[in-house]
Amino acid sequence: MALLEVRSIGKSFRGLRAVHDVSFELADGAIAAMIGPNGAGKTTCFNLIAGVFAPDTGAVALGGRRITGLRPHEICRAGVGRTFQVVKPFPQMTVLDNVVVGALNAAARVGDAEREAWRVLELLHLDAKSQTLAASLTLPERKRLEVARAMATRPRLLLLDEVMAGLRPTEVDEMVAVFRRINHETGLTILLIEHVMRAVMALAAHVVVLHHGEKICEGAPAQVVRDPAVLECYLGEEAV
Amino acid sequence: MRALVAGLPARARAVLALVAVLLLGAPFAVDAYVLSVLILCLYFAYTGQAWNIMMGFAGQLSLGHSLYVGIGAYAAAALFVHFDVNPWLGALAAIVLCTLAGLVIGFLAFRFGIAGVYFAILTIAFAEFTRIGFDHWNWLGASGGLFLPVKERGVTDLATLRGPPVMFYYAILALTVGALALSRLLLASRLGYYWRAIREDEEAAQALGIDTFRYKMVAVGLSAAMTSLAGVFFAFYYNNLFPEQIFSMGRSIEIILGPIIGGLGTLAGPIVGAFVLTPLADGITELMQLLGIETPGVKQVFYGVCLLVVIVFLPNGIWPAIARRLGFAPR
Structure with a gap:
């Protein structure tokens, strides 16, 4: 059964289309990744799921319950934990x-x-x-x-926004191991935004690719990295 | 009681016990003038703590706390003067009114996303237009002031809060200790964690499931309620109230200097700050008289320089700098 259902969500900022008609599903207990070039709308997608903004169109459901329009703390209560790309610790x-x-x-x-x-x-x-x-x-x-x-x-669903960025390869492997272990032991569902392909390939069973705010490809990692559109806009020929 | 000193090492407990003995015994050892200074110290220690809950803990800057002192003072005094209502009941009315006032300001600000310095300006605005309103409210004496009947000062009548300074000393001491105990319990509670999280990063706090609107409202309401009691104290201690004085911006600033100098967001900071600043202000007056300097403004300049020195050399306040030495391990 799908834990997270994202149905054609869209969001514009002053006419700029940040996310348009993005849909995907996440099975309970799965680890999935969202990739795409900078400015593709990945973080906006996270913010729409986590309630920072309400989507202009579409809906988000967690465990069958509609969470669109709830405020961030209510969505956390409903079972979505998230990290911030620009970290927000409580410094003091x-x-x-x-x-x-x-x-x-x-x-x-x-x-x-x-x-x-x-x-x-x-x-x-x-x-x-x-x-x-x-x-x-x-x-x-x-x-x-x-x-x-x-x-x-x-949380039932953990949203990780580029938590591997800036880590050394050994540290990435360590984090990957931690997430694998948690996922295996507790069945925690994880959706990660990541540029570190090493982590994406090691962790995700499913990959969603965004470009210019739209989903251009979705599938198993091995399949996605061979997709011509993905290679063109994001990974480049070298990646294969 | 045990929860209040839990986790404190023996040395810190000894310091606390010593301070308690000194404060309890002070009225028997000092003259009327020193007692009046001590009362003022405790008054600012108490109001500073009330303000610290809102700003130091929850990060909401109020520059208009004189509003709650004023409303609290006028509420209890007016009920006493006009209807002969017992000041303890008057204090309840003061708490209710000030909590409501705080919640109204909080609602307007937090619902419409007014934060930071804009929130501070809103608090000033409320204090200012209340002052102007009270200046023209004849039932409360308007700008001419509201006066409480002074009866026999030698008689201690706790029920109607009529008595000598010593009674007021113990009253404000009790309030200060109560505020300290409450602050300590709150800081270690769920509420305390939520407040600090909101103070540090509101967006992150929301993402962790905290209803920031609600807990900011609690901080403002509680801070206002506590401050209102200082107002009641003020009314019955001084027996006269003038809108120009009690609601003035200067009063609000006096309230916040103690916690800032003592250590914002710390438990003892507001108390330490009040006990440093109040005698300093008085001491400077004495010193100037001694030196025969009567140039107006010198006192204020000297006071300002003292503040500057503390802020430059102890940017986190006096208390964090001495806490470790006294055995109060910094958290």
């Missing part, structure tokens, strides 16, 4: 407190949230930094903190 709070805030979404008490936060911090190898202020983390660490915070909300 410790790493632990950052994650506790996320964990409070699902935890009944602060103590439970703290336990959950520790668990997630360990998972993402941030436990040694727990008492550090988020302001003094390096960028790769901040990216991991984004993931930790979103995961602590206990």
